[in-house]
Amino acid sequence: MTVEFLRVSDLHAFYGESHILHGVDFTVNRGEVVTLLGRNGAGRTTTLKALLGLVGSRSGSVMINGREAIALPPHRIAHLGVGYCPEERGIYACLSAEENLLLAPPVGSGGLSLAELYAMFPNLAERREIQGTRLSGGEQQMLAVARILRTGARLLLLDEISEGLAPVIVQALARTIQALRERGYTIVMVEQNFRFAAPLADRFYVMEHGRIVEGFAAAQLPGKMAMLHEFLGV
Amino acid sequence: MTQLFGIPVAVILGQLMLGLVNGSFYAMLSLGLAVIFGLMRVVNFAHGAFYALGAFAALLGLQKLGIGYWPALVLAPLAVGALGILVERLLLRHLYQLDPLYGLLLTFGLALMVEGSLHQLFGSSGESYPVPAQLQGVFNLGFMILPIYRAWVILASIIVCFSTWFVIERTRLGATLRAATENAPLLQAFGVNVPLLVAATYGGGVALAALAGVLSAPVILVNSDMGSSLVVVVFAVVVIGGMGSILGSIVSGLALGMIEGLTKVAYPEASNIVVFVIMALVLILRPAGLFGRE
Known part of the structure; x- marks a missing residue:
């Protein structure tokens, strides 16, 4: 049974005078992994930020779990059960790895415990006392993902989590996403790395010039490759 | 009598003690300034006014309502802190998108208004606040006399x-x-009510100033200028410690109070400027302050 968890309609976003998103429309069902594809500057990162209210201003409609979020401040949106992993990872230099992990308040029930997270990411357990930004790139990415799993968020917004990481780390992240999908999380990923995203996603949306130009299910992927070549150069 | 460089040791110790008392006020005031600046990037020029309001709240509480020193130690900071939250919610929060200079100007204007009003209402002569009964008297340490208060x-x-x-x-x-100081928008995206945190921080910072005001009431004359004369030195302390550094403001506050005290013994003419000379040296040699991050 498909239940809609996120419905974005006619979403516009602005930074000062610049109009970045020009009416974004898409939906994500509960338990789905959806990937936003597109070139750099197509508006994918801004779409995630606009969902959270982290842009200058925005209009349109963002329905999260049946609640309209367009007029809510960011901290209220998070409490609708949203977890955010920003492109720059957002690890705090002034906090230890464990303080980073404990930073985000609970936004829903059923978050993973510290013990479960350390079992999932053993490196973080060893390095818990280290200053967050002194972890390796891969460890920081694990930390950024683990941080939002502790909060009980059910909708995860993951921005370029495979970017700049060694292949072995990227594979570990892919297994993590797979495990999260099996646990029923709803995930929206922004990915440049098509090989990473392709086997994980249930559906894809392609963005161009601040709009969604194409949406299709994983099963339709082979027939869409020519179009993706054109849009993404993959 | 024991002497050090031709000065009686008891005199040196007495000035050190007085310097440490002044340093205590510097530390408490610069601590609040540092926390407020760290989180809000607001140079809170009204800090001295909130310090004076703390002292006047204690004085008026005693004269009009019969509220004694010990309850005032809690109630005055609470009242002034609440006023601070009101100032943040009604005025300061509109300025965060602008250059920090606007916050400085607004709080400077507020300080002038508060001090002007206090002057208008209570005159300029000042009033003394009695030392609470439990803290009257002195400890005789043998080598010096230490007033209990x-x-x-x-x-x-x-x-x-x-x-x-x-x-x-x-x-x-x-x-x-600390996370809000480093990256507040992301923290808010994690579900932390950052606007509330900011208002509470400002309230807490000015409540510290008010607490210092209550503590100071029995050792100084409570008057409308008590804040403005202190706040200039306190800003120098913050610069020396490093803008936004918690430990820096505590250590420099206490240390500079003592240095001032010693200067009063060694070369009294310089005691009013020694803090600013040190500030100038720190700015030249280590612009981020002694405890600041470069």
């Missing part, structure tokens, strides 16, 4: 400063505060 001020200030440092550096709430 002054010892209490130093002790109370060290406890307050250390507790504030502990909360900020060693607790979950403090971790949230």
Whole structure:
């Protein structure tokens, strides 16, 4: 049974005078992994930020779990059960790895415990006392993902989590996403790395010039490759 | 009598003690300024006015309502802190998108208004606040006489400063505060009510100033200018310690109070400027301050 968890309609976003998103429309069902594809500057990162209210201003409609979020401040949106992993990872230099992990308040029930997270990411357990930004790139990415799993968020917004990481780390992240999908999380990923995203996603949306130009299910992927070549150069 | 460089040791120790009392007020005031600046990037020029309001709240509480020193120690900071939250919610929060200069100008204007009003209402002569009965008298340490109230001020200030440092550096709430200082929008996206945190921080910072005001009431004349004369030195202390550094403001506050005291013994003419000379040297040699991050 498909239940809609996120419905974005006619979403516009602005930074000062610049109009970045020009009416974004898409939906994500509960338990789905959806990937936003597109070139750099197509508006994918801004779409995630606009969902959270982290842009200058925005209009349109963002329905999260049946609640309209367009007029809510960011901290209220998070409490609708949203977890955010920003492109720059957002690890705090002034906090230890464990303080980073404990930073985000609970936004829903059923978050993973510290013990479960350390079992999932053993490196973080060893390095818990280290200053967050002194972890390796891969460890920081694990930390950024683990941080939002502790909060009980059910909708995860993951921005370029495979970017700049060694292949072995990227594979570990892919297994993590797979495990999260099996646990029923709803995930929206922004990915440049098509090989990473392709086997994980249930559906894809392609963005161009601040709009969604194409949406299709994983099963339709082979027939869409020519179009993706054109849009993404993959 | 024992002497050091031709000066009686008792005189040196007496000035050191007075310097430490002044340093206690510097530390408590610069601590609040540092926390407020760290999180909000607001140079809170109204800090001296909130300090004066703390002292006047204690004085009026005693004269009009019969509220004694000990309850005033809690009630005056609470009242002034609430006023601070009101100032943040009604005025300051509109300025965060602008250049920090606007926050400085607004708080400077507020300080002038508060001090002008206090002057208008209570005149310029000042009033004394009695030392509470439990803290009257002196300790005779043999080598010097230590008034009990002054010892209490130093002790109370060290406890307050250390507790504030502990909360900020060693607790979950403090971790949230530090994170907000580093990247507030992301913290808010994680579900932390950052606007509330900012208002509470401003309220807490000015409540510290008010607490210093109550503590100072029995050792100074409570008057409308008490804040403005102190706040200039306190800003120098913050610059020397490093803008936004918690430990820096505590250590430099206490240390500069003592240096001032020693200068009064060695070369009294320089005692009013020694802090500013040190500030100039620090700015030249280590612009981020002694404890600031470069």
